[in-house]
Amino acid sequence: MNKAFTSVMLTLLIGFSACESHQPTKVACVGDSITEGFGISPQSVFSYPVVLDSLLGNNYTVMNLGRSATTMRYNGDFPYRTAKEFSNIFAFEPDVIVIKLGTNDTKPNNWDAEKFENSYQAMIDTLGTIASHPRIYLCLPVPVFKTKWGINDSTVVKGVIPAIKKIAETNQLPVIDLYEPMLDKGAMFFDSIHPDAQGAAVMAKIIAGEIKN
Numbered sequence: 435m436n437k438a439f440t441s442v443m444l445t446l447l448i449g450f451s452a453c454e455s456h457q458p459t460k461v462a463c464v465g466d467s468i469t470e471g472f473g474i475s476p477q478s479v480f481s482y483p484v485v486l487d488s489l490l491g492n493n494y495t496v497m498n499l500g501r502s503a504t505t506m507r508y509n510g511d512f513p514y515r516t517a518k519e520f521s522n523i524f525a526f527e528p529d530v531i532v533i534k535l536g537t538n539d540t541k542p543n544n545w546d547a548e549k550f551e552n553s554y555q556a557m558i559d560t561l562g563t564i565a566s567h568p569r570i571y572l573c574l575p576v577p578v579f580k581t582k583w584g585i586n587d588s589t590v591v592k593g594v595i596p597a598i599k600k601i602a603e604t605n606q607l608p609v610i611d612l613y614e615p616m617l618d619k620g621a622m623f624f625d626s627i628h629p630d631a632q633g634a635a636v637m638a639k640i641i642a643g644e645i646k647n
């Protein structure tokens with residue numbers, strides 16, 4: 435076997451090895467029913483995490499870890515940390531985590547600014563223990579176009595958004611604004627709370643832009 439042929443084969447083997455060892459960036463989408471894709475059919479095609487996976491391309495793989503009705507607050511009526519999806523984050527070992535919680539925390543029986551902030555900080559601290567050392571993005575909630583089930587826009591604006599911005603600054607974490615860009619998209623929210631497939635696609639586009647930035 436001549437030296438030239440050996441050199442070519444070695445180069446090819448190194449190239450194949452590099453391709454095989456490259457793993458896609460894993461993105462975990464943490465959230466409530468808006469993330470899960472409530473009211474969107476099928477969720478497996480049109481929920482925002484699925485659209486996000488498509489927008490990010492082959493170098494990324496996205497997991498939908500949304501769970502309907504969950505709160506950020508650890509002692510809310512359905513804390514996200516008690517859902518199986520929370521445990522699944524650790525099993526997935528993501529490189530990126532996108533958190534979009536807070537909408538259900540606006541219900542009068544759930545809202546408490548101090549407990550919301552403490553719970554959010556506790557979640558960030560816990561997620562920070564994942565071996566993959568994920569980059570964590572904090573999402574500002576989408577607007578609430580009509581009060582339902584106690585979910586209301588006033589608490590989103592005056593309570594949840596300021597709290598998330600404060601937590602992001604304290605922890606030096608990036609914020610993805612899903613509130614302002616969606617303010618004129620009320621027609622895309624079929625029940626004034628949850629986005630339809632078109633609204634979910636807009637959310638995915640915003641989030642993809644921030645992740646790729």
